[in-house]
Amino acid sequence: MAQLEMETPKNKMEGLCELKERIDYLLGHWQCLDGEGLTDEEINRALHYIIEKIEWTYGFDGNEPKLNIIFNK
DSSP states (O other), rough: OOOOOOHHHHHHHHHHHHHHHHHHHHHHHHHTTTTSSSSSHHHHHHHHHHHEEEEOHHHHHHOOOOOEEEOOO
């Protein structure tokens, strides 16, 4: 039987601090118009750490499309 690792408050805080740093990094460097921003690959790598899943749904009966972004916890 696999032993489950319990998440301690310290581990949770470290994870949240890392998440905050990644978000700050993206917000500070996302502009690519002047050539000094992040590359597509750098943006994708940073978003991969922040976002767990993107759900895109649309109805066939004229309903508006829905976009649901699920963030990592």
